[in-house]
Amino acid sequence: MAGPLQGLKVVxxxxxxxxxxxxxxxxxxxxxxxxxxxxxxxxxxxxxGSFDVTARGRRLLALDLKNPAATDAVLALVDRAxxxxxxxxPGVMERLGLGPDICMARRPSLVYGRMTGWxxxxxxxxxxxxxxxxxxxxxxxxxxxxxxxxxxVPLNYIGDFGGGAMMLAFGLLCALHHARASGAGQVVDxxxxxxxxxxxAMMYGMHAAGAWSNRRGENMLDGGAHxxxxxxxADGRHVSIGxxxxxxxxQLLQRTGITDPEFSAxxxxxxxxxxxxxxxxxxxxxxxxxxxxxxxxxDVCFAPVLDWDEAPQHPHNVARQSFVTVxxxxxxxxxxRFSATPAAMPRASAGAGTDVFDAWGIPDxxxxxxxxxxxxx
Numbered sequence: 001m002a003g004p005l006q007g008l009k010v011v012x013x014x015x016x017x018x019x020x021x022x023x024x025x026x027x028x029x030x031x032x033x034x035x036x037x038x039x040x041x042x043x044x045x046x047x048x049g050s051f052d053v054t055a056r057g058r059r060l061l062a063l064d065l066k067n068p069a070a071t072d073a074v075l076a077l078v079d080r081a082x083x084x085x086x087x088x089x090p091g092v093m094e095r096l097g098l099g100p101d102i103c104m105a106r107r108p109s110l111v112y113g114r115m116t117g118w119x120x121x122x123x124x125x126x127x128x129x130x131x132x133x134x135x136x137x138x139x140x141x142x143x144x145x146x147x148x149x150x151x152x153v154p155l156n157y158i159g160d161f162g163g164g165a166m167m168l169a170f171g172l173l174c175a176l177h178h179a180r181a182s183g184a185g186q187v188v189d190x191x192x193x194x195x196x197x198x199x200x201a202m203m204y205g206m207h208a209a210g211a212w213s214n215r216r217g218e219n220m221l222d223g224g225a226h227x228x229x230x231x232x233x234a235d236g237r238h239v240s241i242g243x244x245x246x247x248x249x250x251q252l253l254q255r256t257g258i259t260d261p262e263f264s265a266x267x268x269x270x271x272x273x274x275x276x277x278x279x280x281x282x283x284x285x286x287x288x289x290x291x292x293x294x295x296x297x298x299d300v301c302f303a304p305v306l307d308w309d310e311a312p313q314h315p316h317n318v319a320r321q322s323f324v325t326v327x328x329x330x331x332x333x334x335x336x337r338f339s340a341t342p343a344a345m346p347r348a349s350a351g352a353g354t355d356v357f358d359a360w361g362i363p364d365x366x367x368x369x370x371x372x373x374x375x376x377x
């Protein structure tokens with residue numbers, strides 16, 4: 001694999017959601033990631049094989065970790081790894097004999113990444129939960145949705161992937177930087193509650209300054225402002241508008257043909273509901289494609305709202321090759337882009353196998369207990 005992380009060795013303990021996404025990001029950038037899965041594992045999403053996009057780019061090793069020989073096999077990999085990623089509840093890895101104390105005693109430079117919802121400590125650390133719960137306790141979920149109803153679930157972007165996987169990836173690379181300089185590894189405790197709160201840093205600052213209300217749908221960036229939001233078109237499709245700056249707002253008024261002087265009071269929040277209703281009527285006069293013809297590529301800050309089938313076909317995404325097809329499955333391409341060490345075309349998961357031991361230079365005698373236990377064929 002090419003990319004800026006070429007040569008990095010990562011052991012991933014297979015889990016759900018954020019830990020696999022973090023491992024995918026590392027593999028996309030050239031890291032050699034070995035994913036340890038339970039034999040016969042069933043994917044909660046129902047998407048296995050090449051459809052499990054977040055498993056792309058690594059080799060799989062099926063091991064029953066209740067068998068001590070399997071634990072020994074993981075430790076043999078740890079002896080040569082730079083990073084370990086796990087996403088279990090606190091204490092699970094310790095009970096498996098794979099906790100950070102054991103692993104880092106064998107490999108002092110190891111960066112041990114722990115991905116959980118609530119974190120490794122605190123009164124909720126041992127409780128079950130999912131993305132929606134973690135973003136709820138951070139304050140982020142409260143801010144999303146219309147004022148007339150409950151908060152809107154934003155898929156699992158904020159907790160699992162933004163506040164979880166990406167924060168873990170950032171933490172791992174920070175710790176690797178320190179390890180390369182000092183020779184000392186460390187544990188990275190990535191909690192989705194912490195990450196979702198951090199993603200809300202700007203809003204917390206604005207709230208402290210009195211510039212962000214606790215009431216949904218009354219703020220500039222939560223759909224309250226008429227110049228920042230989504231509008232339905234004549235064909236039932238939608239467009240997005242983000243005309244915040246005065247010069248962009250002027251473009252919006254010019255291209256929609258609005259001359260009413262009341263719209264000149266752009267930042268008067270008391271008028272936003274009325275102006276939003278009137279702008280909604282304007283957008284209903286044309287189809288989405290007609291509005292694209294008038295606004296796309298201009299300084300209105302405009303884009304059509306595309307679905308899963310449309311987005312990969314948009315000319316901008318096509319030009320940037322933002323989507324790729326791997327084993328017949330259309331999926332997002334690795335990101336971001338690097339000028340000197342570009343990532344290679346991702347590959348699907350290589351399937352369960354034991355070739356990783358040869359690839360990582362693990363001596364044959366270290367695998368005898370695995371063979372005797374019938375775990376290697």
